[in-house]
Amino acid sequence: MDTNPHIPRAAIIRDRIQEAPTVFTLRLEPEGDTSVPFRFTPGQFNMVGVMGLGEVPLSIVSDPSDLDFFDHTVRIVGRVTGAMARMGPGDRVSIRGPFGNGWPMDATRGRDIVLVSGGLGCAPLVSVVNYVVRRREDFGALTVLHGVKNPRDLFWKERFSRLNGIGGTRVFLTSDTGGSGWEGAVGPVTNLIENISVTKKTTAKICGPEPMMIATVGKLLDQGLAEEDLWVSLERNMQCAAGFCGHCQLGEMFVCRSGPVFRYSEIKNRLGIRGL
């Protein structure tokens, strides 16, 4: 962390995209002192605040080489995200961050990347998709496995279908319930794992609800993927985002500082325990 976590700065909304009825993306441009450029790694998050209401932790979904702006994709779940949904270009939010450890991008250069996401859990992985697609020759095969509960929960449908086939990228979608007009598979996202072949070059990055991540990890390990090539992103209550307030603790870890992205082997003893 190289920015002061104890005071926010302002960011102006430059664009707002409605992704789904309750999901939208804000494109933000930092204001004020720009001598400290906003640099991040995919998988890191910001505390984004609405004056008078509070802050929420949001994953950064844009590409780190876009230096003039960054994007957050948000689902309306409470007061703060509800207020953000009503904001538009020219409005301001507060920003603290970026915080935490992101995905290992440099360290997985040249490898085949498998991304597995569930529900809104895809937000922290969208930045990885963007990153790999823009540096296509730096990486091997890219496979995206994405599951939603219900077909109406799927957003970025266009983006997913455009992505499919570009530079050998393969996208597999599934829905727990299926339904008329649904072209993807029906069933849990773990069923999609049969579509990939694990090699020594494979790295998997997983994000979603904890039971889904555990099931995914289990299947990938069965297929022969090594534990050290598995990465997960966790979600906890975040308030200070700098390892002081205690809310995000998972075992001995402050997820805001040691995560939210972890190598699976670092965190495996703390996963799957109810109420931890």
Place this chain on the structure above:
Amino acid sequence: MTEESRGFLERERFRELFDRLLVRGYQTIAPVVRDGTIVYAEVSGPEDLPRGLRDLQTPGSYRLEAEESGRFFAWANGPQALKPLLFAPREILWETRRESDGALSFSSSSPSPRPLAVIGIRACDLSALALSDRHFGKGPFPDPGYALRRRDLFLVAVDCSHLADTCFCVSTGDGPEAQSGFDLALGELDSGFLVRSGSEKGRELLRELSLPPPESSMEEALKIQGDRARSSQTRRLPSRNLQNALASRPDHPHWNNLAARCLSCGNCTSVCPTCFCFSEREEPALDGCSSLHLREWDSCFTAGHSYIHPAPLRGETRFRYRQWLTHKLDYWHDQYGRSGCVGCGRCISWCPVGIDFTEDLPLLLGEADGH
């Protein structure tokens, strides 16, 4: 390490210590009786201290009663530690202002505390202070409010001579005598105090007091007093290091027994000298043009503490009690190199249903099918 100086301060000269601190510009905080308990508050001299009082502490109970020796410190700790003096229970972090053109500006709210002298700190609370320093002082951006309040402290410790029934500092290695982290430490006898320095600041002040050296009989009396206090302590932790001992038993059935008694009220975390959790919230001005962002002490026993949409991760009391105790005695080792418990026993006295985890630990550490 500065060299230790020692001197004997007669009871009649105790005021001189307060006067010296005043001359040096300190606001002096010391124990006083308030609402039937002993708490830290601003004092002007020894007459404000709880002289001639004893405390009776048992699980779920705290009472004061008269005591004969006329000593100033014939009691163990009250509910407060140093924590509220440094980690403010409520603190403004920054103020946001919105200009007419919609631009936002932020100003941080730095406290400007007066240099503070605290008289009467016990060994357990000095250990807790060292732990808080590790937590709030870490990283390239230490907690600003804590750092400012911490900077100009003058700490006068007191060795414990009268332990409470709820104390277990001997087993945690933190008491009953002050070991480090103080400027001056007092050992109290009926006739006065044996004063020793623990820092250069303390040495200077001790020099100003120009005290006679202590007689060897006084040193001997204090040693006997300390040994007696030590051997009177019956409560203990099974081990100073329970790393992995609790984390490896998340499903032990005794967590349910604890949860059946625990009210999830958070009293234990409020009185614990090392609990550091806080929550942040906004307090908007009525005109809509500005808002305060503040923090308040929080507790892992509240539902909101672990909330992520759509429900708290620790919805049940057993998960909250398990989190609190496992964090305190187990995860702290990974986070800060030692247990987060300093044996002060406050969580036992101030628990409204009298939960005493020193009694529960052997059960939690035992085989699950053993009972």
